[in-house]
Amino acid sequence: MAGGDVVMRRSRKVRAARAGDDVGRDLEERGGWWTSPSTGSVAVATTAVRRLAWALLICSPLLGGWAIVSRPASDSSPAAVVRPSDGGTTGPGGFAEMYVAEFLRAGEGSEGELAAFYARAADLELGGRPDATQVGQIAAVRVAEIEPGRYWSVTVAARVLEPASKDGEQAGIRMRFFQVPIEADREGGPLAALALPAEVAAPGGGARKAKLAYGAPLSAQASDPAVDTVSRFFGAYLSGSGDLGRYVSPGTRLSAVRPAPYQSVTVTQLSAETAFQDSDGDGRIGAPSGQEQLRLVVDVKAARPDGIARPLSYALTLSGRDGRWEVAALDSTPQIVLPDLPAAAASPSLSPTR
Incomplete structure (x- = not known):
């Protein structure tokens, strides 16, 4: 009997080993891990864990998006903790833009989202379907600082697509303006709205308007050294034609637009500072006599790859060196003269980028 037991135990071990081989081959065909006949169950578990990890990895963006969309509104939302920037207007202006956008999209059941900007909005009873008004472009067009660092009045312009009204007015895109009071609980503290937006008329311009501090426009004559420099500079700057460094002053750092958006x-035309108008009246600026600087407003026509040309205007400063003009700065704004100020008090130009 003892010999028979030994034979039976050995046969059971052989059958188990063969079964393990079958499991191992099956796991290899399915992409599982196989180590030895005695660890088949470990391989099965490892495969299951790996597949679960891949499923979670693939689904994580969807789960994250759902978490963002479905999170409850509260005062701890990003909109409620916007702070004024060091510039003094960017923070309140940006906060007001988000507030007005949320206000325009609000409807029944969205009072909580609006309360992240204006706390008393939680007590409102809004009507209509949320997102019935689609908000396109939106921008703060006027930021008036009432109390430095603490209180602002912001006017926001919003381009909205509104649905058709019951009285027959068709759906369409309209520009609307809203004024909102924004406060910080302390200087540099988080921002909040003090009231609901007030719809207002489009802001009107004042009577005083600045004028450009340049003479009459001059036609672009190819024989003019200034036009030649400017043409080659913008060819390299906007269309990648030529080496930009050849047309800028030493020490001036400018980078071409990449990828080049235009083919040519x-x-x-160009307008020069009044002091540099050509006394001969031939419409040319001419070559520099020394190291003088010349400020210009230049109009260009830039042709896209599809052949359509787009007009553009640039303010720039030329500098004379060795009898030729070089670009010393691409100015952010043109020179201006206010009507009630003398020409000598025109706003300073932007210094070259170094």
């Missing part, structure tokens, strides 16, 4: 650039 043509200078159509």
Whole structure:
């Protein structure tokens, strides 16, 4: 009997080993891990864990998006903790833009989202379907600082697509303006709205308007050294034609637009500072006599790859060196003269980028 037991135990071990081989081959075909006949169950578990990890990895963006969309509104939302920037207007202006956008999209059941900007909005009873008004472009067009660092009045312009009204008015895109009071609980503290937005008329311009501090426009004559420099500069800057460094002053750092958005650039006209108007009246600026600087407003026509040309205007400063003009700065704004100020008090130009 003892010999028979030994034979039976051995046969059971052989059958188990063969079964393990079958499991191992099956796991290999399915992409599982196989180590030895005695660890088949470990391989099965490892495969299951790995597949679960891949499923979670694939689904994580969807789960994250659902968490963002479905999170409850509260005062701890990003909109409620916007702070004024060091510039003093960017923070309140940006906060007001988000507030007005949320206000325009609000409807029945969305009072909580609006309360993240204006706490008393939680007590409102809004009507209509949320997102019935689609908000397109939105921008703060006027930021008036009432109390430095603490209180602002912001006017926001919003381009909205409104649904058709019951009285027959068709759906359409309209520009609307809203004024909102924004406060910080302390200087540099988080921002909050003090009231609901007030719809207002479009802001009107004041009577005083600035004028450009340049003479009459001059036609772009190819023989003019200033036009030649400017044409080659903008060809390299906007269309990648030539080496930009050849046309800028030493120490001035400018980078071409990449990728180049245009195939060709043509200078159509330019206006120079009044002091540099050509006394001969031939419409040319001419070559520099020394190291003087010349400020210009230049109009160009830039042709896109599809052949359509787009007009553009640039303010720039030329500097004379060795009898030729070089670009010393691409100015952020043109020179201006206010009507009630003398020409000598025109706003300073932007210094070259170094």
